[in-house]
Amino acid sequence: MARAPVVVLACGNPGRGDDALGPLLLDRLQNWLDERGLAGAFELIADVQWQIDNALDLAERSLALFIDAGHETPAPFVFAPVRECASTTPLTHALSPGALLGVLRQIGEVAPPAFVVCVAGQCFALGAGLGAAAADNANQAFALLVDLCADPCHARWQALALRYSAASGG
Numbered sequence: 001m002a003r004a005p006v007v008v009l010a011c012g013n014p015g016r017g018d019d020a021l022g023p024l025l026l027d028r029l030q031n032w033l034d035e036r037g038l039a040g041a042f043e044l045i046a047d048v049q050w051q052i053d054n055a056l057d058l059a060e061r062s063l064a065l066f067i068d069a070g071h072e073t074p075a076p077f078v079f080a081p082v083r084e085c086a087s088t089t090p091l092t093h094a095l096s097p098g099a100l101l102g103v104l105r106q107i108g109e110v111a112p113p114a115f116v117v118c119v120a121g122q123c124f125a126l127g128a129g130l131g132a133a134a135a136d137n138a139n140q141a142f143a144l145l146v147d148l149c150a151d152p153c154h155a156r157w158q159a160l161a162l163r164y165s166a167a168s169g170g
Helices: 017-036 053-058 097-106 134-149 154-166
Strands: 006-011 042-047 063-070 075-081 115-119
Touching: 006 017, 006 053, 017 042, 017 063, 017 115, 017 134, 042 115, 042 154, 053 097, 063 134, 075 097, 097 115, 115 134, 134 154
Parallel strands: 006 042, 006 063, 063 115
Antiparallel strands: 075 115
16 A cells, blocks of 8 residues: 655644644644545654654655644744754654654665644643644644645745745744
């Protein structure tokens, strides 16, 4: 069975306030893809943190998108390409998107072009709910996700990443 060309991986803990942004956005995205009949082109994966096993989720894809919440992320979100990097330790249970790309290369697979949407959050306390500012940031990030998934093309995503970087002064 062929894999969906695009994989979207979201991480976050729904029990830790704004850390829930990744899974919440992934749920909204799944509903949007289903409503438009686009779900077959995407595989959506949610977890509390990215682990070494997630490197295999990236294999044989044309694009990868990571969604996460960030504590010191400029509001409303950052959208950028992911650069491959080595993980700090081979036994770690939590890896960055770049480290996952590095793991994939280490096992002889080709990493797809990858991007990250990191949504600004403020409160990550255990038991806290999603904050109002984070909810607003999520709405703005969701508009980007819709734009990306309506046309999943590497060159277009790269151009959007450059545009968002220029707009934020980066």
